[in-house]
Each structure stands twice: as structure tokens, then as C-alpha cells.
Amino acid sequence: MTGSGLTAQAERGMSAPPEVVFNTAIDPNRVDAWLPERLRDGSRRPEWDAKLTARWSVDGWSARLWVRPETPGGALVCLELVADGSDEARLTDLAETTLANLAREVADNLNAG
Numbered sequence: 001m002t003g004s005g006l007t008a009q010a011e012r013g014m015s016a017p018p019e020v021v022f023n024t025a026i027d028p029n030r031v032d033a034w035l036p037e038r039l040r041d042g043s044r045r046p047e048w049d050a051k052l053t054a055r056w057s058v059d060g061w062s063a064r065l066w067v068r069p070e071t072p073g074g075a076l077v078c079l080e081l082v083a084d085g086s087d088e089a090r091l092t093d094l095a096e097t098t099l100a101n102l103a104r105e106v107a108d109n110l111n112a113g
Contacts, residue, residue: 005060005061005082005083005084005085005086006082006083006086006087006088006091007080007081007082007091008080008081008088008091008092008094008095009078009079009080009081009095010078010079010092010095010096010098010099011076011077011078011079011099012076012077012096012099012100012103013070013074013075013076013077014074014075014076014077014102014103014106015073015074016074016075016106016107016109016110017069017073017074017075018052018067018068018069018075019052020075020106020109020110021067021075021077021102021106022048022052022054022065022067024102024105024106024109025054025065025067025077025102025105026045026046026048026054027109028045030105030109031046033101033104033105034098034101034102034104034105035056035063035098036061036063036081036094036098038058038059038061038083039056039057039058039061039062039063040058041058044056044058051066052066052067052068053065053066053067054066060083060084060085061081061082061083061084062081062082062083063079063080063081063082063098064079064080065077065078065079065080066078077099077102077103079095079098079099079102080095081094081095081098
């Protein structure tokens with residue numbers, strides 16, 4: 001991902017199939033619970049593709065999320081945040097917190113279904 005701001009990356013394993021993780025991440029009813037506030041814009045849907053990659057971009061901030069299979073039956077989730085006007089440590093903490101929030105949403109999604 002290109003951008004003029006700072007970049008931070010985080011990754012996390014999740015105990016759910018990659019498709020469940022990805023569909024939870026792009027679900028417009030769940031995005032406010034995990035995506036950083038600066039990237040939430042109800043009028044914009046993420047760009048996403050069949051390779052389980054999604055992108056959000058709003059006012060100098062962007063995020064790229066990709067989900068890959070991990071054995072047995074889980075997923076490896078990677079997040080890259082790019083932000084103008086942020087410091088590296090704060091952005092790294094935000095990336096890790098964001099993935100923890102997504103993991104909670106995935107668990108809630110699995111328990112609800």
C-alpha cells in the first residue's frame with residue numbers, strides 16, 4: 001500500500017475459517033465495532049477482492065486487511081495501517097488493538113451462528 005503517512009503492520013491468528021473472518025471484517029453491520037474510527041465512513045464500502053483482501057481509505061488514513069488460511073482450519077489475518085499525523089508507536093498499538101477487536105467480532109459471529 002502506498003501512502004504519505006506512517007505505516008504500521010500487525011498480524012494475528014484466528015480460530016475461524018478465512019472466509020468467516022473476511023466476511024465478518026467487511027460486514028457493514030460489524031465494521032464500526034472493529035475498524036478504527038478515523039476509517040469509518042458509512043457512505044464508503046471497502047474495496048475487496050476474491051483473494052480475501054480489503055482496503056479502506058478516508059482522509060489521509062488507509063487500511064489494508066488480508067486473510068490467509070492457516071492450519072488447522074484457522075486464519076492468519078494481517079493488517080496494514082497508513083496514517084497522516086500519527087506517531088509510529090501509537091499507530092502500531094492501534095493496528096494491534098484493531099485486530100483484537102476484529103477477533104472479538106469474529107468470535108461473536110461464530111457464537112451467534
